[in-house]
Amino acid sequence: MLAGVLIGKSIPQLIDQFRRLEFGAGSQINIPIAVLIWLMIVPMMMKVDFAAIRNVGHKPRGLLVTLFVNWLVKPFSMALIAWLFFRFLFRAWITPADADQYIAGCIILAAAPCTAMVFVWSYLTDGDPAYTLVQVSINDLVMLFLFAPIVRFLVSGASTLRVPFQVLLYAVGIFIVVPLAAGTALRIAFIRSHGIEWFEQQLLPRFAPVSMTALLATLVLIFAFQADNITAKPFHVALIAIPILLQVYLNSSLTYGLMRLFRVRHAIAAPGALIGASNFFELAVATAIALFGPGSGAALATVVGVLIEVPVMLSVCAFCNRTRHWFPETEGASIDR
Numbered sequence: 001m002l003a004g005v006l007i008g009k010s011i012p013q014l015i016d017q018f019r020r021l022e023f024g025a026g027s028q029i030n031i032p033i034a035v036l037i038w039l040m041i042v043p044m045m046m047k048v049d050f051a052a053i054r055n056v057g058h059k060p061r062g063l064l065v066t067l068f069v070n071w072l073v074k075p076f077s078m079a080l081i082a083w084l085f086f087r088f089l090f091r092a093w094i095t096p097a098d099a100d101q102y103i104a105g106c107i108i109l110a111a112a113p114c115t116a117m118v119f120v121w122s123y124l125t126d127g128d129p130a131y132t133l134v135q136v137s138i139n140d141l142v143m144l145f146l147f148a149p150i151v152r153f154l155v156s157g158a159s160t161l162r163v164p165f166q167v168l169l170y171a172v173g174i175f176i177v178v179p180l181a182a183g184t185a186l187r188i189a190f191i192r193s194h195g196i197e198w199f200e201q202q203l204l205p206r207f208a209p210v211s212m213t214a215l216l217a218t219l220v221l222i223f224a225f226q227a228d229n230i231t232a233k234p235f236h237v238a239l240i241a242i243p244i245l246l247q248v249y250l251n252s253s254l255t256y257g258l259m260r261l262f263r264v265r266h267a268i269a270a271p272g273a274l275i276g277a278s279n280f281f282e283l284a285v286a287t288a289i290a291l292f293g294p295g296s297g298a299a300l301a302t303v304v305g306v307l308i309e310v311p312v313m314l315s316v317c318a319f320c321n322r323t324r325h326w327f328p329e330t331e332g333a334s335i336d337r
Contacts, residue, residue, distance in 0.1 A: 001307060004220040008227025015224045019294045029167075029174055029290045032221060037282045038179050040214035043207035044115065045140075045183025046190075047133065059131070062268035065258045066135050069251055069276040070113045071146055078110030078247045079103070079154040085243040093239065098297050100159040102240055105301025107154045108288050110247060111147055113139045114278035117313075118271060121278065124317045127271035135275055140180060143280075148172050151287070163291060171287040219306065222285050225294040226303045233300070240304040245312060252277035252316050259327070266327035270320040278313050281306045 008015050021031040086099040094102070114121075115136055122132040148168035155163045190199045223230070230237060255276035259269030281302065288298040 001219055001223045004223025004225075005227045005230055007220065008224035009231065012228075015227070018221065019225055023170075023174070029170060030286070030294065033218065033286050033289065034174055036214045036218040036221065037175055037286060038182070040211050040218060040282065041115065041175075041179040042183045042186070043204070043211045044119070045180050046187045046207070047119075047183075047204065059268070061262045062131065062259060062264045062272050063135055063138065065255060065262065065264070066272045066275055067138070067142065069255045069258070070139060071142060071150075073254065074113075074247070074251050074276065075107060075111040075150050075154060077250060078243075079107050079158045081243045081247055081250075082106035083158045085239075090239050093235065096160075098236070100161050101292065101297025102236075102301045103159045104155045104161050104163075104292065105284075105288050105296075105298035106240070106243060106247075106305075107158065108151055108291075108298065109244070109279050109281065109284040109302050109305040111150045111154070112280035112283045112287070113143065114275055115140060115280050117278055117309075118275050121274035121313055121317055122271040124314075125270035125274070125320045126267060128265070128267040131268050132271045135272065139275065140176070144172065144176055144180075147176070147283075161292075167290050168287070171283070171290045175283045175286050218282060222303055222306065225289070226300055229295060229297075229300045230303070236297075237300070237304055237307070240301050241308050244301075244305050244308060248277045248309075248312050248316075256320065256323075263328050265329070266320075266324050269327055270317075270324075273320060274313060274316060277316055278309060279305055281309060 018032050019030065023029045023031060023034070082103045086094055086102050091099070118132060118136055119129075121127075122129060148165065148171075151168060152163045152165055155161055187199070190203060194203070252273045256269060256273035259272055264272070284302040284305065285299060288296065288302045292298045
């Protein structure tokens, strides 16, 4: 993140050239960002076994809670919180035009549940990797159909901005459909030709450096694009962080509480709470750029989400680990301690 800001400030002409590389004139869909996201997400998507969804019926509680918070609570609560803060609580420091942009960015961020980083959070909380995979797989499928309509509905309702639905569909196609289809196709092809054991134990580990390098490069480029916004508006960055922080802790607490209420195992409850709190920030940033441009306030708001996500999510992981005893050892069992 720091490297991106420094690069953006030191060689602005080069960064501007990267910013202008788009899929078609005026599409606002940045080619370097898209390629990096493909390199990062395709290996993650190769891990997704959609056949495992068949087994979720045996333990549906954790998945149902996750879907409820991600799609019926999270984007709508973020829209309400962002509207309240930027329209009223912060109106002495933010212009109406900036408020529109920041509200839009927060909504886009909240409407994209986390995909890749969930596996990291699950690992840090000793989560059930198979169930986490199912949660991510189903969220990805739901995102294909609900992300664009929810973003358009909420942004149009909470701000005066116009959201071109066609651009949203392009963003979903490029940043979700393409990597999901490529990852699924590669998974099927490799397993058929070499077997599941070779695929999981030998091939997938080789892709880990590719995903990590692409993630770091994506962050550098995103923060380079936003260098002027970040350095010119540090107070706005701090203000934007407040509703995003509130939303993260609200949704993680709600998910975690519902998991405990329905007596879900901690290995499912903790990753579920983390999915409910974190975001698919690569998609959010790319969508904000596609809709409003790389230097927009909406893009800045999504980047602020990236800025605070790692430390915030680590704090949620720590809380989940300290409260492991709140949950039963088996699904639906009573809690003895």
